[in-house]
Amino acid sequence: MNDVLARGRHRLWRSPYPGGTTKAWMTTVAESLDIMSTPWLDRLNDAQLKAVTLGDGPALVVAGAGTGKTRTLASRVAHLIHRGVQPDRILLLTFTRRAAGEMVRRAGQLVGRDVAGSVWGGTFHAVANRLLRIHGRAINLPESFTIMDQSDAADLIHLIRNELGVARGRRRFPRKETLLSIYSRTVNAQQPLEQNLQRHFPWCLDDIKGIGAIFDAYVERKQRQVLLDYDDLLLFWDALCQNVGTATRVADRFDHILVDEYQDTNSVQARILRGMCRAKTNIMVVGDDAQAIYSFRAATIQNIFDFPNDFPGTNVVTLDCNYRSTVPILAAANAIMGQAKKRYTKELWSDRSSGQRPTLLTCEDEAQQCDAVCRRIITHLEQGIPLTEQAVLFRTSHHSAQLEIELARRNIPFHKFGGLKFVEAAHIKDMLAILRILENPYDELSWFRSCQLLTGVGPKTAARVMEQLGVHKSGPTKSSDPSNRANPLALLLSNPPDVPPAAREQFAALCATLRDCLGTNGMREDEDNGSEPRDAHDAPPLSAQIERITQFYEPIFEERYDNAHIRVRDLEQLAKIAARYRSRQRFITDLTLDPPRSTSDLAQPPFLEEDYLTLSTIHSAKGCEWKVVHIIHAADGMIPSDMAVVDDDGVEEERRLFYVAVTRAKDWLYVYWPLRYYHIGARRSDAHGYAQLTRFLPKAVCALFEQRTVGRTVSDELSEPGTATTNPYSTIKKLWQTPEAQR
DNA sequence: GGCATGTGTATTTTT
C-alpha cells in the first residue's frame, strides 16, 4: 500500500500541492487537507487495488458480475489522473452512454468533477462520431455527415429494394430489418456474405445475388448522401486508424484507453483498439465471458481470449469477489452458469450471508403473474424498499405489456427501458426528418418522409419533387461535400417544383417552415439582415426552429394519428430535450446515438414521480443492480427465446442472458413463470397451451429456490378458504348490539 | 397516383 501511494505521486499533473512521497508526510497532510487523501484506493480489495494501480502496458481485467467493476474503472481513471495523466488524454469506452456518465461521475467524486469531466467517455459509436467530426475530412468524410439510426437504415434499404425490384414476383424476399441485420453482421464480423448467410440466415441463401446488389446500392447511396449508419461509424474510425495521414494523429490524442464490457465487442472494435495502440499499449479492457450477450451484433468472446496474444505482456487480473448479491442468490447464479457448455471464469463468491433464498413462483397464467408481481412490489414498498430499488426484467420488450397495464391500473409509476424508443415513434421521426433536411439537404430519406407528410403526396410525387431538386444527384463536382453542389434546399426556395393541387397549400407551408428555420428571410424581418447569404449565424435558435416546425406539423399530426392527444406529449418532450441544445447538429446526433427511451403511454412521465419502478429488458439491465429483482416469463420459449434455440450457441447465449438477469439482484430475487399461455400455436383462438419452466432451472437448480405456487388450480372464481378478513354480518351486528357486547 | 380497406403474417435483444 505504501508503495502504491508513493508511486501514485511522482508525476503530478498541474499539481496544486507539493509532491511529497513518504507515507508519514502524506498521512499528516491528508489529515489536515482532504485533498491529499487517496479515496480512490480506499475500500478496494487486493485484486481491485492491483487493477487500479497497474502501471503502463496492456491489462485484462476479468470481472465477474457484481465484483465492483464500475468502482474499479472509476478508481482507475481517478488514479491515472492523479498519477499525472491529463484527463482529456484518457479514453473510456463503455457500452452505453449512461455507463460512461456514471463512471466519469464517480471518478469526479474522487478527483474533482471539473477534472474528470474532460475524460473522453462514451460508447464506441459516440467516440467515433466525435473523432470523425474532427478528423473525418482527412479520409474524405465531410464533417456535416448525418447519422442514421437502425430504422432509417432499414428504410433506406427498403427504398433500394423496391427500386431494384429484386423482390418482385418472387416468393418472399427477406424483410428490410432482416436485410439490415445481415448487412450489419457481415460488416461487423468482417465475414463474407455467403459464409454469414450460411451460418446465421440459411433461409436467405437463395437470394444472395439480390442481397449483394442491395448492399452495393446501399453503400453507394450512403456515400453520396453523406449518411453514416451505426456500423459506418466504426468502419470510418477504423479507417482513421489505418490511414497513414491520420493514424498517428488520432492515436496520439490518448495516453490511456480503458474499455468496459469487452466481451461484447466485435472484430471491428477490436481492430480499432489495435490501431489506437500501435505506438503505446496503455490499454485496459474489462470483461466477463459469462455475460456475453451481444453475439447478434457480431460481438465475439474471442476478443477476450485473443487479447493477451494481440497485446503481448498483458497483465491479467481476476475479480471474483461479489459485493452485490447475497450468498443464496449467488449460489443460484453459479448453479445456472454451472451447466454452461463452456465456462472460463471462476465461480463468484460472496460473504453477504442471508437466510432468504431466491423464490421461484409458478403462476396459473399471465394475469396471475402480473398480480403476483404487483403484490410483491407493494409488499417490499411497504417494508421500506422504494420502487427505485426494484426492477422487473424480461427477455423481450413486449413481455411487459400486460404488466404495464396492471401497474398503471394500480398507480404504480414505472419507467421502461429497452424496446421501442422515443425517436422511433413515427411522429418524432416526422419532426426530425424536417430538421435533418436543414442539416443535410442531400438526405434523401428525410426528404422522402417530409414530402409524404403532405396530403396528396405519395411515393411517386415525392420522388419527382426530389428529382427536380436534385436531392440524389451527385452534383457538378466529384466531391461528396454538399456545400460544393447545387443545394436542393436553395433550389426549393428559389424555384419550388410543382405539386398536385391538393398538396399546394401544405407544400407552401413546408417551404415557409424551412425558410424560417434557415433564417434567410422571414422570421425576423424587422432585424433586417440585408442580403447576407444563408448561413448558420443567421438561423434562429434551435428551440425556435422546433417551435416553427411544430406549428407546421401539428395540424398534419392531428389529422394523421387518431391517438394524437397521447402522442402530443412526445412532441412536447422533444421540445424540452431540444431546449438543452444550441447546435442543431449536436441535437440530431445525440438523439440518434443516445436516444431517450420512451415511457409507456399509460404511465405518468417519470420525471414527475420521484419514486418509480424499473421495467427493463435483460439486455438493457446490463450493468445495473437493484435490491429486489423480479424476472418474469421464465418459461421455455421466452427464456430461452424460441428464436434463439436453433443452435447450441444460441441456447448458451440465452443462458448467459438469464445469468445476467439473476445477478442483478442484491437481496431478493423472484423468478415467475406462468403455467398456461393463451394463443400458443393457434393464433386468434381461445386455445391455450401449457408452458414449461425454463430449461435453465432443472431440478437440481430449482432446489436452491424456495418454490411457491400462485393462484388457484380449481377455478378462478373460488377463493382460498380461510382468507376472509371481513364478514358482512360483523358490521350489521353493530346496529343492534349493545356497546358492551361489541367489546 | 393517392388512399382506404382488407388480408395475411411474423413475432428478440441494441449502438
Added chain:
DNA sequence: TACACATGCC
C-alpha cells in the same frame, strides 16, 4: 397485435 403488402376505387 401491429405492421407490411395487395387490391380496388376515386
